[in-house]
Amino acid sequence: MTHPAASVEGVGKRFGATLALDGVDFDVAFGEIHAIVGENGAGKSTLIRILGGVHRPDRGVVRVDGRERHFASPHDAIAAGVVTIPQELRLVPALSIAENIALGDLPVRRLGPLAVVDRARMRAQARAVLAELDFDPDPDRTVASLGFAERQLVAIAKALRRQCRVFVLDEPTAALERREIARLFAVLARMKGKGTAIVYISHRLDEVVAIADRCTVLRDGRVAAVRARGAFSVADLVGAMTGRAMQETVSAAAAPGERLLEARPDGVTTMRLRAGEVVGLAGLLGSGTDRMLRGLFGAAEATTPVAVRGGERRLRGPADAIAAGIGMVPPERSLGLVMNQSVRDNILLPNLDALTRIGWLDSRAGDRIVAELIELVDIRPRRPELRAGALSGGNQQKVILAKWLGRRVAVLLLDEPTQGIDIAAKAQIHALIRDFVARGGGALVHSSDLAELARLCDAVLAVRQGRITAALDRSMGFDEPKLRAAIGG
Amino acid sequence: MTMTAHRSALAGQMPLISLIVLCAVTALLTDRFLSPLNLTNILVQSSIMAVIAMGMTFVIVGGGFDLSVGSTAALSGCVAAMVMLEAGIAAGVAAGILAGAAVGLANGLVIAFLNVNPFITTLGTMVLVRGVVFLITGGAPVSGETGLPGEFVEFGSGRFLGIHYLVWVPALLLAVLSFVMHATPYGRRVYATGGGREAAYLSGVPVRRVIASTYVWCGALAGVAGVMLAARLQSGQPTAGEFYELTAIAAVVLGGASLQGGEGTLYKSVIGVFIMIVLGNALNLLNVDSYWQRVAVGAVIIAAAAAERLRSRQ
Numbered sequence: 001m002t003h004p005a006a007s008v009e010g011v012g013k014r015f016g017a018t019l020a021l022d023g024v025d026f027d028v029a030f031g032e033i034h035a036i037v038g039e040n041g042a043g044k045s046t047l048i049r050i051l052g053g054v055h056r057p058d059r060g061v062v063r064v065d066g067r068e069r070h071f072a073s074p075h076d077a078i079a080a081g082v083v084t085i086p087q088e089l090r091l092v093p094a095l096s097i098a099e100n101i102a103l104g105d106l107p108v109r110r111l112g113p114l115a116v117v118d119r120a121r122m123r124a125q126a127r128a129v130l131a132e133l134d135f136d137p138d139p140d141r142t143v144a145s146l147g148f149a150e151r152q153l154v155a156i157a158k159a160l161r162r163q164c165r166v167f168v169l170d171e172p173t174a175a176l177e178r179r180e181i182a183r184l185f186a187v188l189a190r191m192k193g194k195g196t197a198i199v200y201i202s203h204r205l206d207e208v209v210a211i212a213d214r215c216t217v218l219r220d221g222r223v224a225a226v227r228a229r230g231a232f233s234v235a236d237l238v239g240a241m242t243g244r245a246m247q248e249t250v251s252a253a254a255a256p257g258e259r260l261l262e263a264r265p266d267g268v269t270t271m272r273l274r275a276g277e278v279v280g281l282a283g284l285l286g287s288g289t290d291r292m293l294r295g296l297f298g299a300a301e302a303t304t305p306v307a308v309r310g311g312e313r314r315l316r317g318p319a320d321a322i323a324a325g326i327g328m329v330p331p332e333r334s335l336g337l338v339m340n341q342s343v344r345d346n347i348l349l350p351n352l353d354a355l356t357r358i359g360w361l362d363s364r365a366g367d368r369i370v371a372e373l374i375e376l377v378d379i380r381p382r383r384p385e386l387r388a389g390a391l392s393g394g395n396q397q398k399v400i401l402a403k404w405l406g407r408r409v410a411v412l413l414l415d416e417p418t419q420g421i422d423i424a425a426k427a428q429i430h431a432l433i434r435d436f437v438a439r440g441g442g443a444l445v446h447s448s449d450l451a452e453l454a455r456l457c458d459a460v461l462a463v464r465q466g467r468i469t470a471a472l473d474r475s476m477g478f479d480e481p482k483l484r485a486a487i488g489g
Numbered sequence: 490m491t492m493t494a495h496r497s498a499l500a501g502q503m504p505l506i507s508l509i510v511l512c513a514v515t516a517l518l519t520d521r522f523l524s525p526l527n528l529t530n531i532l533v534q535s536s537i538m539a540v541i542a543m544g545m546t547f548v549i550v551g552g553g554f555d556l557s558v559g560s561t562a563a564l565s566g567c568v569a570a571m572v573m574l575e576a577g578i579a580a581g582v583a584a585g586i587l588a589g590a591a592v593g594l595a596n597g598l599v600i601a602f603l604n605v606n607p608f609i610t611t612l613g614t615m616v617l618v619r620g621v622v623f624l625i626t627g628g629a630p631v632s633g634e635t636g637l638p639g640e641f642v643e644f645g646s647g648r649f650l651g652i653h654y655l656v657w658v659p660a661l662l663l664a665v666l667s668f669v670m671h672a673t674p675y676g677r678r679v680y681a682t683g684g685g686r687e688a689a690y691l692s693g694v695p696v697r698r699v700i701a702s703t704y705v706w707c708g709a710l711a712g713v714a715g716v717m718l719a720a721r722l723q724s725g726q727p728t729a730g731e732f733y734e735l736t737a738i739a740a741v742v743l744g745g746a747s748l749q750g751g752e753g754t755l756y757k758s759v760i761g762v763f764i765m766i767v768l769g770n771a772l773n774l775l776n777v778d779s780y781w782q783r784v785a786v787g788a789v790i791i792a793a794a795a796a797e798r799l800r801s802r803q
Contacts, residue, residue, distance in 0.1 A: 297691070299690070299691060317690075317695075318690060318691050318692070318693050319693040319694070319695060321693075322692075322693040323693075328691055330688075330691055334685065334687075334688065335685075335687050335688050335691055336688060336691065337685065337688055338680075338681045338684040338685035338688045338689060338751065339684065339685060339688075340684045340685070340747075340749075340751045340752060341680060341681060341684045341685075341751060345677060345680065345681065346681075348677070349677070349678075349681050349689065349692040349693075349694065350692045350693050352674035352677060352678070353674065355674075356673075356674050359673060360668070360672045360673050361672055361673060361674055361677065363672070403692065
């Protein structure tokens with residue numbers, strides 16, 4: 001091939017006061033997987049949105065298959081063969097798999113003067129593309145009945161049917177289990193073999209090293225490095241992304257202290273959490289770790305009795321759990337924050353009672369606490385009046401932590417605390433969790449990233465099918481493969 | 490401050506700027522607009538709707554919706570008049586407001602605890618309550634043999650310090666309720682619940698109780714408006730308050746509140762009421778045909794909502 005499948009040259013884009021992209025060159029060849037990495041705010045999303053026709057560049061040129069293009073909408077980009085799979089899949093849950101795949105281009109047949117949907121052909125087409133992905137569901141099932149990984153395959157099938165030539169994936173593995181990731185990679189390898197150009201964005205650098213033929217590193221809206229396969233490692237990429245060498249967080253071996261939490265999250269096994277301790281809950285998607293954490297917070301259908309600092313109580317709702325000194329960092333940030341309210345109001349939300357003076361809010365004391373917490377957890381920018389929704393993922397997660405640090409909870413329950421956030425913010429969140437337990441708190445963490453649990457935790461409980469099946473202690477030594485074996489992954 | 494901060498501060502004042510522009514244009518087109526009589530008229534006309542719109546603001550900020558306020562106002566006016574004729578002014582006023590609060594409580598319990606859609610629930614109570622009003626009044630205005638008590642009628646038309654009593658009511662309510670919304674924990678919980686119900690729940694906010702409470706405010710304030718209306722009409726009118734819900738919702742949206750919940754301010758809702766009333770007044774003064782007036786008002790509401798969407802998309 002003489003020209004790349006798609007390229008941008010000297011692309012710039014400004015949003016208000018922020019320069020998101022500043023003269024970026026990027027290209028992807030047919031039959032190539034080209035990864036884009038960078039910290040949050042580096043410009044990755046802006047770049048692929050320009051490729052996908054969502055944003056128009058202020059300057060610079062976009063070419064697809066050698067021709068200069070001016071996409072006015074995502075529809076134009078799709079017509080030119082550029083298909084993007086965003087993090088939030090754009091599927092209609094209430095429609096069937098086959099209908100979703102055909103949507104926008106329904107096969108029709110004539111019925112006299114009418115054009116009606118040819119359901120038989122629609123189903124056959126769906127089966128054919130799904131077979132290419134080694135996925136064989138009943139095409140009449142609704143998308144609502146599928147798990148995330150399967151939905152993603154449906155979205156990919158939809159792209160395949162559209163004869164896409166440039167395939168853009170934004171953080172496709174953020175919510176996948178290891179086996180599902182392997183399946184996705186097999187699909188991508190097959191597409192690559194057929195000559196599709198693939199643009200791949202991920203925070204998981206080990207994946208990038210594993211599958212990318214080339215990797216472009218963005219930093220502050222510019223290209224910091226472009227490396228070919230074999231010429232980059234995870235440490236290289238981190239260095240190029242942050243402009244500094246990577247610092248591994250290692251869990252401190254804390255002396256176990258006061259018993260903070262005791263419960264039977266699965267109804268059978270007793271779990272204890274002591275001050276100074278980070279305990280991990282390891283389990284595959286669907287193993288029930290999410291329900292256990294919600295249960296300990298009083299937010300599940302059936303709640304378990306929980307003993308906090310020795311006092312047994314039944315939690316009838318999150319308000320009870322919070323009163324008992326438990327805080328929760330939910331798996332989705334939209335559950336942890338009221339996105340259209342300010343950072344300040346979000347931090348104060350669980351702290352309103354403490355700030356109430358005979359009926360009204362002591363807003364000066366509130367401002368003082370918020371300022372301290374923003375400084376402590378390092379929320380950027382340092383603007384308490386900013387809407388929570390305007391912050392990057394890593395900073396949103398810090399706001400959620402700040403809520404509970406302000407409340408001085410004894411126990412933190414964290415579900416996927418670092419999912420989808422960049423590596424620098426991830427290290428900060430880990431440091432905050434370690435710091436929290438070093439000051440006498442206890443943390444219970446679930447993460448689908450087992451390497452993260454192995455690094456962060458003093459002990460890990462393995463969960464299978466809603467039951468705690470094994471307890472691993474740091475003193476016995478654990479690493480990612482051991483944890484994987486324990487959860488049956 | 491950055492440029493964007495300036496721009497968003499300006500965007501936040503759009504309702505007020507719109508009102509000022511509307512008044513200026515009207516004043517230029519007709520000299521009758523600025524006459525004391527006309528301005529007084531606008532204030533009095535706005536006063537009752539302002540009270541309803543404040544209640545509606547509670548509900549909409551909490552993420553809900555209330556179509557029943559017009560019927561509730563009629564119920565409260567009639568109940569107030571009936572009780573007043575038997576047991577005196579104070580009892581009548583209290584009964585009227587309590588009747589409104591009771592309708593709000595019923596709405597709130599069904600919506601928050603049975604999870605019925607607010608649109609459907611309040612559509613139901615809108616019709617149901619109107620039926621109850623006709624049942625208890627037999628469809629006839631309530632004013633007794635000799636009319637409602639003199640002091641009550643005086644409240645509907647008299648003035649204090651040169652300003653109508655009817656205008657004092659929303660002015661005082663605005664001061665007190667703004668404090669409730671912005672300076673009490675309860676108010677912050679209403680905003681949080683409307684902005685993200687699940688996130689508020691996981692932060693320890695009793696979201697069901699908060700949601701139910703917003704409907705109680707709304708019902709009680711519709712009750713206050715109903716009592717004011719009865720004073721102004723010197724009777725309880727079973728047909729009063731029709732389409733009030735639509736005007737109130739339009740005013741709250743014109744005031745910049747989001748129907749998704751979590752956004753909205755009482756004083757801006759009151760500005761929204763002024764925009765609606767001044768617009769009607771201006772079209773009247775300009776002798777615009779009343780059929781065309783409806784077309785114009787409808788178009789303005791849609792344009793305001795569209796402008797809001799366009800701005801938030803940027």
